[in-house]
Amino acid sequence: MLQRYLRLSSTEYMWWKLGYEKYSKVCAESPNGCAPEAQLRAANHTLLREVAAVDLGGGKSIRVGESCQDAVSCIGVGPSRAPARRIRYPQYTLDVVASDVFIAIILNGKGAPELLPRRIGAGTSKARSDMA
Amino acid sequence: MTADGLEHALADQPYRYEGLLDTWVPYRSYPGIGIAARLGPQKTVEELVLVRSAMRSSE
Numbered sequence: 001m002l003q004r005y006l007r008l009s010s011t012e013y014m015w016w017k018l019g020y021e022k023y024s025k026v027c028a029e030s031p032n033g034c035a036p037e038a039q040l041r042a043a044n045h046t047l048l049r050e051v052a053a054v055d056l057g058g059g060k061s062i063r064v065g066e067s068c069q070d071a072v073s074c075i076g077v078g079p080s081r082a083p084a085r086r087i088r089y090p091q092y093t094l095d096v097v098a099s100d101v102f103i104a105i106i107l108n109g110k111g112a113p114e115l116l117p118r119r120i121g122a123g124t125s126k127a128r129s130d131m132a
Numbered sequence: 133m134t135a136d137g138l139e140h141a142l143a144d145q146p147y148r149y150e151g152l153l154d155t156w157v158p159y160r161s162y163p164g165i166g167i168a169a170r171l172g173p174q175k176t177v178e179e180l181v182l183v184r185s186a187m188r189s190s191e
Contacts, residue, residue, distance in 0.1 A: 045144045048142065048145055048164070048165045049165065050164070050165050050166040051165050051166055051167055051182060052166055052182060053182075054182065064166065064182045064183065103183070104152070104181050104182065104183040105181070105182040105183075106179050106180070106181045106182075107179065107180040107181070107182075108178065108179040108180075112180070115167070115180060115182075117141070117142065117165055117167070
């Protein structure tokens with residue numbers, strides 16, 4: 001359990017260091033011994049928060065699950081509507097798939113907005129994903 | 133962005149391949165964070181999709 005915590009929680013938490021101290025004490029009595037702190041830090045895989053919104057800049061953003069009515073008041077009606085209600089917004093380099101709410105937001109060009117997945121917890125580190 | 137860049141940015145998040153939006157085009161889907169990616173023939177990311185789970189065709 002401690003090893004799982006050390007693998008999945010951010011090493012930036014103060015609890016991570018305390019967790020490692022506890023882990024060291026517990027596994028010192030184990031025949032397999034302890035994994036070194038550096039090894040556990042290297043194997044650390046912090047989970048990311050769900051990404052549900054796209055920041056369009058200028059104080060505008062759209063969110064998966066947002067009602068079309070609310071979103072259209074923010075970004076306007078798209079110029080084209082495909083039969084599957086895939087709506088293209090070339091000014092934002094994205095498409096949305098919508099019924100009465102936004103079901104999917106598709107970033108598909110070099111000028112598309114960036115996504116900034118954030119780690120779960122209070123840590124401030126970010127992973128960055130952008131179309132290039 | 134390349135597939136390697138995507139893997140680096142999403143840091144070992146679990147993924148699976150599945151169709152999205154009632155198509156059979158395979159997307160690399162990261163269900164835990166609500167993102168899917170369509171990779172092109174040169175291993176570049178052609179589309180990044182923020183998606184609700186109900187739109188995944190396998191569900």
